Amino acid sequence: MKKGSGLKNDKKVQNILVSGSAVLPQKNSKGIRVARKRKSLPTSPMVKGYPDLSDIPSDNYGNLSEAGSITSNEVDGGIISGKLVRAKYDNTELKKSIDTTIFELIPQRPVQLPDTVLRSVYNVVTQSVNDLTIEVQILTTEVSTLNSEIQELQIVSESLKILADNEKLKANIAAEQARVANVQVGETTIDLSNAIQNSINEAIQRVSLTARNEALLQENTSLREQLFGLAAQAAEGATSGTNNLFTAKVIGGEEDATVDMKGTSSHWDRRPEDDFGVSIEVNNVTTNNTITNIQFSVTGGPAWLKVRGGYPTTIEPESGETYGLKFDNTVIGGMDPKRVSAFIGDKWSSKATSHKSSQFKIEVTFADGSTDSVIFTTHLRKNRKG
Numbered sequence: 585m586k587k588g589s590g591l592k593n594d595k596k597v598q599n600i601l602v603s604g605s606a607v608l609p610q611k612n613s614k615g616i617r618v619a620r621k622r623k624s625l626p627t628s629p630m631v632k633g634y635p636d637l638s639d640i641p642s643d644n645y646g647n648l649s650e651a652g653s654i655t656s657n658e659v660d661g662g663i664i665s666g667k668l669v670r671a672k673y674d675n676t677e678l679k680k681s682i683d684t685t686i687f688e689l690i691p692q693r694p695v696q697l698p699d700t701v702l703r704s705v706y707n708v709v710t711q712s713v714n715d716l717t718i719e720v721q722i723l724t725t726e727v728s729t730l731n732s733e734i735q736e737l738q739i740v741s742e743s744l745k746i747l748a749d750n751e752k753l754k755a756n757i758a759a760e761q762a763r764v765a766n767v768q769v770g771e772t773t774i775d776l777s778n779a780i781q782n783s784i785n786e787a788i789q790r791v792s793l794t795a796r797n798e799a800l801l802q803e804n805t806s807l808r809e810q811l812f813g814l815a816a817q818a819a820e821g822a823t824s825g826t827n828n829l830f831t832a833k834v835i836g837g838e839e840d841a842t843v844d845m846k847g848t849s850s851h852w853d854r855r856p857e858d859d860f861g862v863s864i865e866v867n868n869v870t871t872n873n874t875i876t877n878i879q880f881s882v883t884g885g886p887a888w889l890k891v892r893g894g895y896p897t898t899i900e901p902e903s904g905e906t907y908g909l910k911f912d913n914t915v916i917g918g919m920d921p922k923r924v925s926a927f928i929g930d931k932w933s934s935k936a937t938s939h940k941s942s943q944f945k946i947e948v949t950f951a952d953g954s955t956d957s958v959i960f961t962t963h964l965r966k967n968r969k970g
Contacts, residue, residue: 825956837862844960867904885941
């Protein structure tokens with residue numbers, strides 16, 4: 585190889601260092617670079633410290649056969665090039681540069697403006713619309729009037745339909761009544777044919793009904809006795825319970841139309857056992873229900889009277905019992921005031937007092953669990969002296 589060719593050529597080496605493979609000939613189809621000798625050219629001036637690259641070969645000779653018959657003197661040395669340093673790129677910035685949309689080069693779209701017409705055309709159309717609006721209003725009024733007339737005609741039509749339906753209904757009723765009459769005639773014929781057999785059955789039932797009638801008569805007699813017993817007690821002045829199961833009657837005491845029982849007492853009542861002089865007659869008017877318990881209580885005010893002891897708490901059916909009453913000295917006091925220096929509670933005061941708020945209540949309980957009660961109003965006159 586001739587001296588100064590290939591990599592021995594300082595100028596070529598300098599160009600390769602600056603421009604790399606760009607100064608080498610293009611590869612042929614076999615991947616071989618074939619460089620011919622070129623005439624020497626004057627040295628190109630340096631531009632900004634770099635040599636002129638105008639002498640970079642641009643011939644593409646292809647393979648050796650395409651390059652023609654050349655001798656070793658015509659070949660400018662065999663230079664095999666390859667990348668000695670792999671370039672490093674910032675992939676993120678590279679992608680940004682590739683994906684950048686250059687909108688300055690995109691032509692702007694024309695602005696879409698609304699459709700317009702000439703005012704002369706607009707005025708004519710507007711006037712036409714106004715005229716049509718007035719005409720529509722007139723026609724709407726006429727349509728409303730016609731709709732009203734149609735509704736009236738529909739109402740008349742419905743009334744006529746109702747009348748027609750009524751006539752049909754009457755006809756159907758008459759036909760049904762005729763059919764029922766025919767059926768009844770047939771049933772009456774059957775009933776008449778079975779009358780003799782029914783009379784025999786009725787004779788048998790009559791005996792049973794007679795026995796039942798006698799039992800009902802006995803029960804009716806018992807109920808009448810019970811009713812008349814209650815009525816008799818009420819006629820004698822007794823007060824019946826709220827359930828009409830027993831009666832209670834006040835015997836004795838002072839006459840007063842405003843209360844059921846009235847009594848008068850003084851500081852020193854000399855009646856034996858503080859006898860109130862009033863008794864209560866309790867009657868069980870039931871026929872088969874025994875009074876198993878009877879209780880006496882005072883409500884609404886001072887309990888100034890109570891039942892004397894020794895009386896039974898049960899009363900048999902259709903029987904009675906009388907209970908005597910007396911003053912309750914623990915409430916009203918019964919000692920001589922000359923012997924007692926002070927009184928407490930609801931005992932006698934230094935002046936006359938009347939008590940009308942107390943009520944005497946009688947409660948009874950029967951064997952079957954039923955209850956009944958009677959309430960009497962009371963009046964106690966407490967005198968200062970006696």
